[in-house]
Amino acid sequence: MIDLPSIAPYLQALLGSNYRLDHDYIKIDNAAHANKLYLHGGGQGAGGATDLVGPTDGGQCYYRYNNGKFYNGLVAVGFELDTVPPGAGGFACVPGSHKVNFELPSDWKVSETQDELPECVARVEAEAGDAIIFTEACAHGTVPWEGDGERRTIFYKYCPHAVAWSPCYYNADHYGDLSERQRALLMPPSASRKIWEKVQTEQSELEQLRKGRGEAASIDE
Numbered sequence: 001m002i003d004l005p006s007i008a009p010y011l012q013a014l015l016g017s018n019y020r021l022d023h024d025y026i027k028i029d030n031a032a033h034a035n036k037l038y039l040h041g042g043g044q045g046a047g048g049a050t051d052l053v054g055p056t057d058g059g060q061c062y063y064r065y066n067n068g069k070f071y072n073g074l075v076a077v078g079f080e081l082d083t084v085p086p087g088a089g090g091f092a093c094v095p096g097s098h099k100v101n102f103e104l105p106s107d108w109k110v111s112e113t114q115d116e117l118p119e120c121v122a123r124v125e126a127e128a129g130d131a132i133i134f135t136e137a138c139a140h141g142t143v144p145w146e147g148d149g150e151r152r153t154i155f156y157k158y159c160p161h162a163v164a165w166s167p168c169y170y171n172a173d174h175y176g177d178l179s180e181r182q183r184a185l186l187m188p189p190s191a192s193r194k195i196w197e198k199v200q201t202e203q204s205e206l207e208q209l210r211k212g213r214g215e216a217a218s219i220d221e
C-alpha cells in the first residue's frame, strides 16, 4: 500500500523522486464521530496563526511551482474503504487555496453542519477503493457525516526526504519482506540517504565500542 505503482507517479510529480513516508493513520466517520468541518492547511501561510496543524507561516504546508516542477511540504493519500455517496460527508477542500497568500476568513473555517458549509468548499464523493491525493497546502477537512453507514479511510502522508512532521520515525527492520523501495520510503528524514547510512554505520561502531568497554570493565571487577 505504501508504494503502489498507480499512486507513485503522482507522488513523484508532486514531491520529486526523493520523498519519504512521514506518518499514517486510519480515520472513521459515522453518526458517533460526525465531527464539525475544520478547514486547515492552506498555501503560503493561509492557515494562519490558529491553524489546526499548528501556526503556519507557509513553512510546513508549502506549495511551489518552479521551473516546471512542483514542491510540496506534505502530500496525503487517503484510501477510501467505503463508498462515500453524495451528501454523506467525507473529504472536502477549497480548490485553488494552495496558491493563496492570505489566511482564510475565520468564519469560513468551521462548519458544525453541512448546511453551514461555505460555497467555496468542494466536496469529493468516492467509491470504495478510490484514493484521494491532496497537498496539505490546499485548505481541506472532513465534512460532518450525515450518511447512513460509516466512512473508513486510511491515510498515508509523504514529504520531501529532508522534512519531518511526525516526531516518531518508522523502523524498516520492524516490517518483514520489504522491497528496497519500501525500505527507502520508511527511512527517517535527512538531507540525503547517504548521510543516514553513514550515521547508521557510526552508531553501530559506537555500540560495539561501548560493548567492548562494558566487557573490559566487568573483567576488571
Ligand SMILES: O=C(O)CCC(=O)C(=O)O
Binding pocket: 027, 076, 078, 090, 091, 092, 140, 141, 142, 143, 153, 155
Ligand atoms: O477526512 C478527510 O479526508 C480529511 C482529512 C484531513 O483533514 C487530513 O488528513 O488532514
